[in-house]
Amino acid sequence: MTTTLERSRRAAARRRYLPMQILLGFLVVYFLIPFWWVLVNSSKTAAGLFGGGSALWFDDVVDYAGNFAQLFTFQDGIYLRWLGNSALYAFAGGVGATVLAVAAGYGFAKYRFAGRRISFAILLGSVMVPTTALVIPTFIMFAELGITNTIWAVILPTLLNPFGVYLMHVYARDAVPDELLDAARVDGAREFRIFAQVALPMLRPAIVTVLLLSIVASWNNYFLPLAMLSDNRLFPVTVGIGLWQGIASANNSGGTSLWSIIILGSLVSVIPLVIAFLTLQRYWQGGLSIGSLK
Numbered sequence: 071m072t073t074t075l076e077r078s079r080r081a082a083a084r085r086r087y088l089p090m091q092i093l094l095g096f097l098v099v100y101f102l103i104p105f106w107w108v109l110v111n112s113s114k115t116a117a118g119l120f121g122g123g124s125a126l127w128f129d130d131v132v133d134y135a136g137n138f139a140q141l142f143t144f145q146d147g148i149y150l151r152w153l154g155n156s157a158l159y160a161f162a163g164g165v166g167a168t169v170l171a172v173a174a175g176y177g178f179a180k181y182r183f184a185g186r187r188i189s190f191a192i193l194l195g196s197v198m199v200p201t202t203a204l205v206i207p208t209f210i211m212f213a214e215l216g217i218t219n220t221i222w223a224v225i226l227p228t229l230l231n232p233f234g235v236y237l238m239h240v241y242a243r244d245a246v247p248d249e250l251l252d253a254a255r256v257d258g259a260r261e262f263r264i265f266a267q268v269a270l271p272m273l274r275p276a277i278v279t280v281l282l283l284s285i286v287a288s289w290n291n292y293f294l295p296l297a298m299l300s301d302n303r304l305f306p307v308t309v310g311i312g313l314w315q316g317i318a319s320a321n322n323s324g325g326t327s328l329w330s331i332i333i334l335g336s337l338v339s340v341i342p343l344v345i346a347f348l349t350l351q352r353y354w355q356g357g358l359s360i361g362s363l364k
């Protein structure tokens with residue numbers, strides 16, 4: 071009787087969650103199809119791309135090796151330089167934005183100071199402002215300072231991450247108990263030591279989350295470096311591939327078909343982000359659940 075009842079409950083649970091499982095399966099397929107398309111078509115030659123075959127399956131000639139060789143040698147191997155630029159911008163901007171977000175979010179959450187409410191209201195308002203809307207005013211300001219067409223023109227704006235500050239504020243407010251901080255102060259610990267030795271370990275999941283979001287945003291940034299940079303040696307990989315796409319569309323590539331290496335370059339540019347998520351996921355997977363006071 072008990073076994074029959076348990077089976078009935080399990081069957082009812084499966085029926086109840088079936089629509090959600092179907093929806094999730096559809097979303098998985100929906101998001102994987104573009105990646106599969108890039109993976110397949112990056113193996114094709116120009117003849118395979120435009121030969122009328124299936125866009126979602128490999129051609130008779132799979133030429134990853136030839137496309138890789140062309141990708142890393144075209145225009146004296148400038149693609150590797152673009153990858154290095156993207157890594158520099160993502161690392162500097164991501165780490166810097168995370169440091170500022172952690173400090174500001176913890177300060178908003180755990181300290182009371184004059185102008186705190188209005189400052190936090192301005193912060194929340196800035197979250198609603200699209201970053202692309204700030205590119206032109208930022209360009210004008212940097213032009214006055216004479217730092218356009220430099221790496222600082224890309225790095226400095228990415229250091230400001232209002233959403234990261236808000237996320238750190240929300241997490242620190244609930245995950246770091248005020249009683250624990252007060253106990254550390256009673257023991258004679260100074261504020262910086264309390265922050266470094268008490269708060270930071272408890273904030274690690276949120277820190278890694280903000281770091282990942284900041285790195286991804288910096289790596290995928292397109293409009294800001296496009297507006298700030300004119301030297302193609304300073305381009306990140308996003309702008310560089312866009313440059314190649316424009317050349318390929320205008321058929322000005324000197325007899326070389328760029329579409330194969332454009333697709334392969336797009337695939338290669340995704341790999342560092344995948345590695346970053348797989349490497350750091352153990353630090354943040356399920357880590358945004360709010361901690362409790364022991």
